[in-house]
Amino acid sequence: MAQRANRGRATGTARREDSKEAKGKGPVGGFWTEERGRKLRSVVHRLATARLGGAKREPDVYVTSTLPVQGQTVAVFVSLAKPRTPFGWVQRSLCTFAHDSLVCVTFDGKPVPSYPVKRSKTKRNYPIYRALIPTTPADPPGERVLEVRVLDGCFRPMKIPCTIQKQAFGTQHIWLGKDKSGLLADRRRKWKKEDSMVRAWQHLETREQMWDGPFIAPSDGVITTQYGQQRYYNGKFAENYFHKGLDYGADKGAAVSSPAAGRVVLVGKEDRGFKLHGNCIGLDHGQGVASMFMHLDEVRVKVGSRVSKGQTLGTIGDTGIATGPHLHWGLFVHGSCVDPYVWMNKSKGHRLLF
Ligand SMILES: [Zn+2]
Known part of the structure; x- marks a missing residue:
């Protein structure tokens, strides 16, 4: 959001400068410099993702298998209950506006894309995200860490241990x-x-x-x-x-x-x-x-x-x-x-x- 607001300001400044130049008064530096825009963006980002108040909660996470065999696709469902405070609502709105997905899933440290699940399928009024984790015979069997982070700061990050199991391929x-x-x-x-x-x-x-x-x-x-x-x-x-x-x-x-x-x-x-x-x-x-x-x-x-x-x-x-x-x-x-x-x-x- 900060990015978009700032972009709007920046073009506004540019336009003002153009008109002043046209009137022959020379260019004037605007209040919204690149540096100030960057600072505002980082402040808004820190506010939107700060873990305050309700941050002791964990999101509801369902994993189809924590013991997948090589080749199996694992689905991770993350459902986000309503924020508990007005500030939580502000954070959620800011993050929903700025990001495609509120959920960051990593498997063995590597990011896995997550997407919202269609609401008609979930019959619930709060958002559910799903990440699909592929495994292949090229993944050596052994332990991995599945990490789920929610961007809006209303939940604390979760770590779920998983083990890829050997599959006998002919x-x-x-x-x-x-x-x-x-x-x-x-x-x-x-x-x-x-x-x-x-x-x-x-x-x-x-x-x-x-x-x-x-x-x-x-x-x-x-x-x-x-x-x-x-x-x-x-x-x-x-x-x-x-x-x-x-x-x-x-x-x-x-x-x-x-x-x-x-x-x-x-x-x-x-x-x-x-x-x-x-x-x-x-x-x-x-x-x-x-x-x-x-x-x-x-x-x-x-x-x-x-x-x-x-x-x-x-x-x-x-x-x-x-x-x-x-x-x-x-x-x-x-x-x-x-x-x-x-x-x-x-x-x-x-x-x-x-
Ligand atoms: Zn073939």
């Missing part, structure tokens, strides 16, 4: 012909552009939550490769590799449908440089959640279009690096590839709340 042996194994070996060097194009949208942070309820399977085919599986290519163990998604085996031409509502943000074609992913589609589900569909035959959607849950996106194929017709579905949370099972509510004891 291994798979893949034998590729000379042409395709050559592609794989050259991946980092030759296909940097393709990789960076795909990676860019996987890190999208859109405020709107487009998905609603558990995700559904994007194909009727059988799962041929599970999430997290490790691989040997032509007998050689692929270091730092894990299968970033689920593979569904089905006949070429079988439908691929959207597991949840979203917006198409990427359509890649094999004949336009997508040699690894083949014909592929990237979907943004909002709030840092994204899906990737690879090796398609036909693509039936365009970049920018909104899709609903169950809508046909294209058909199964074997474009890009594929040993046969199959769909590869990768699910990403803040750019990390997570196990889709939790999102489909199929993982026993590890359910995500929607």
Whole structure:
């Protein structure tokens, strides 16, 4: 708020100076200098975030699992009860105005974005924020600290211990012909552009939550490769590799449908440089959640279009690096590839709340 007020003042001063210059009286320094603006901003910020009065309280925090297995997405819900003092209300209003989210969540010291949960879903009249924490097979098992801070100073920070548990992922042996194994070996060097194009949208942070309820399977085919599986290519163990998604085996031409509502943000074609992913589609589900569909035959959607849950996106194929017709579905949370099972509510004891 301070920032906006100050910006208003600054332009006001500039305008006054202009008019004075126009009258030939020369420039006059305004009362609102850069330095004063900065000081005011920091005073307002300190007031808005000062922990006074009600600061002995802790916010209501619900964590879907403090013992996640590798690959699991953890949801952290933070609900903020009404401030107890008039000053608390002032603080909350200032912070709501100045920040997108009142809640700061860090996991192992790294910030995790949080977004307000739709009110119709919560049926409560105070705000609830949710942070989604991705874990992957690349995260070593062990203890982590989840920290929740509320900006408006009405609550004290909370530290919640979590432990990432080891998940037993299978291994798979893949034998590729000379042409395709050559592609794989050259991946980092030759296909940097393709990789960076795909990676860019996987890190999208859109405020709107487009998905609603558990995700559904994007194909009727059988799962041929599970999430997290490790691989040997032509007998050689692929270091730092894990299968970033689920593979569904089905006949070429079988439908691929959207597991949840979203917006198409990427359509890649094999004949336009997508040699690894083949014909592929990237979907943004909002709030840092994204899906990737690879090796398609036909693509039936365009970049920018909104899709609903169950809508046909294209058909199964074997474009890009594929040993046969199959769909590869990768699910990403803040750019990390997570196990889709939790999102489909199929993982026993590890359910995500929607
Ligand atoms: Zn795959």
